[in-house]
Amino acid sequence: MSGRAGIDLYIKSACRVESRLQSRTAVWGRSVLGKPVTDDPDPGHRSRFSSGGSPSTLAICDLKDEKTMNIGTRFAKNVVKSPYRLVRTIQRFMDPAYQLQLQANKSIGAAIPRERIQVLSQNPGQSSDRECRLLAHLAMTADGAGSIIEIGAYKGKVTAWLVEGAERARGKARVISIDPHIFGTWEEYQDTVRKFELESRGLTVHKEMSHDLGKDWQEPISLLLVDGSHEYEDVITDIEDFVPHVLPSGYVVFDDALGEAYPGVTRAIDERMRTREDFEEIGLIKNFAVFRRKAA
Numbered sequence: 001m002s003g004r005a006g007i008d009l010y011i012k013s014a015c016r017v018e019s020r021l022q023s024r025t026a027v028w029g030r031s032v033l034g035k036p037v038t039d040d041p042d043p044g045h046r047s048r049f050s051s052g053g054s055p056s057t058l059a060i061c062d063l064k065d066e067k068t069m070n071i072g073t074r075f076a077k078n079v080v081k082s083p084y085r086l087v088r089t090i091q092r093f094m095d096p097a098y099q100l101q102l103q104a105n106k107s108i109g110a111a112i113p114r115e116r117i118q119v120l121s122q123n124p125g126q127s128s129d130r131e132c133r134l135l136a137h138l139a140m141t142a143d144g145a146g147s148i149i150e151i152g153a154y155k156g157k158v159t160a161w162l163v164e165g166a167e168r169a170r171g172k173a174r175v176i177s178i179d180p181h182i183f184g185t186w187e188e189y190q191d192t193v194r195k196f197e198l199e200s201r202g203l204t205v206h207k208e209m210s211h212d213l214g215k216d217w218q219e220p221i222s223l224l225l226v227d228g229s230h231e232y233e234d235v236i237t238d239i240e241d242f243v244p245h246v247l248p249s250g251y252v253v254f255d256d257a258l259g260e261a262y263p264g265v266t267r268a269i270d271e272r273m274r275t276r277e278d279f280e281e282i283g284l285i286k287n288f289a290v291f292r293r294k295a296a
């Protein structure tokens, strides 16, 4: 059994022990205290194991019992959980996706002033701040020989973060943003572009379908974000058009790659990215699937 499989097996058994412990505790709690306070239909009978005394002393007796149970339960839980927590910590530090997000949080926190981060975060958009920080970090560390391509700009939240990251690395970003704005987002997108003066800072805007630009694309790419059409055929087309031009050590990030919400995206990634020998999968970060082209 590999080390990772061993760790996974341990975590599964720790979870099983924990859930058994919880159900035992619940039974124990009922036998010591009667029905738990929260689901007792008749609160007047809470102290059925105490004999006599005023209602207030009975309540105190109950509380004491509860407290004893809580301390015991907490102790037992901690005993079970400590090695589990340790393994989780080790597992996280071995996880390249976790490491990448950690680096991103650190580098963006150090490179971009807090007030600026707040302003960027207030932009309307569909990506979370954590995802935006990750993309800005990838843009900041991207190979200057290639362009940063954003497929699916929506209202420009990610676009602004990409330009912010890219220009900190090289002074002038080369970010290319592609979106036909089929959901009527063109005005709001332009507002973001104007507000952050993105075009004078290195952004090129293409108001068109990704394939219109992608079918003749020949230039090197250092970072590719695929978040346009989520239909299977369109994601495949984006992969075919742009991925071959990604530079060694360059990144490809797919949004909405987690779970069953967008089966077209996950299927295209399974078939056309996870099968590639020239790319390694860094992992899943929030809704992103992150891939890096292997060094030449």
Ligand SMILES: C[S@@+](CC[C@H](N)C(=O)[O-])C[C@H]1O[C@@H](n2cnc3c(N)ncnc32)[C@H](O)[C@@H]1O
Pocket (backbone or CB within 6 Å): 124, 125, 126, 127, 151, 152, 153, 154, 155, 156, 157, 158, 178, 179, 180, 181, 182, 183, 185, 208, 209, 210, 211, 227, 228, 229, 230, 234
């Ligand atoms: C999920 S939204 C992008 C969200 C954006 N990345 C954000 O975080 O705010 C998808 C966008 O893709 C655009 N889109 C749809 N089909 C496209 C295509 N074939 N090429 C490029 N963009 C497309 C839509 O107009 C829409 O604005």
